[in-house]
Amino acid sequence: MSLFDEWVIRRDGAPDQAGRPADFKLWGCLACGQPQLWNEPEDQRLWPQVTALAEGIPASIAREMMEARACFDADLYTAAAVMVRRTLEGMCIEQGTQKKALFQALQELRDNGKIEGRLFDWAQALRVLGNQGAHFSEESVSREDAADALSLAEALLNYIYVFTAKYEEFQNRRQARAN
Structure with missing residues (x-):
């Protein structure tokens, strides 16, 4: 069973130049109800637009951050906060921290002068x-806190992976x- 309903939208009903039958596809996520519009011949998402993260951020870390954004876009703010935390864990591992607990791994990054x-x-x-998001409580994560978490996490990733490399260059x- 697919998580998406699919509707094909054709301009004139004819196949494209490569023989593909659809010009556009409108996907509706059955889990969150959010639509996506794709240009089918180019396999490109047209809406909603995805803002790419800066070059230099490792793909595994960017993938986690993009999932955090997807949770936010689906109004799943608690899940977005959990994915931001997961992004931080990945960043610490990728940066070579030896500590398993995230609190200590972040301290190690600070002690090593990386943040x-x-x-x-x-x-x-x-x-x-x-x-707060990962452990059950009566308090859910607000939209505002999730939005701030995304912004702050992206700034942190840019500092670690983009600005630091630029400064070193x-x-x-x-x-x-x-010399």
């Missing part, structure tokens, strides 16, 4: 929000010129 004061505080706040280039 500083405010970034460490952000990461810990995201961890706590993810714990800049420093290396400047040092090469000085």
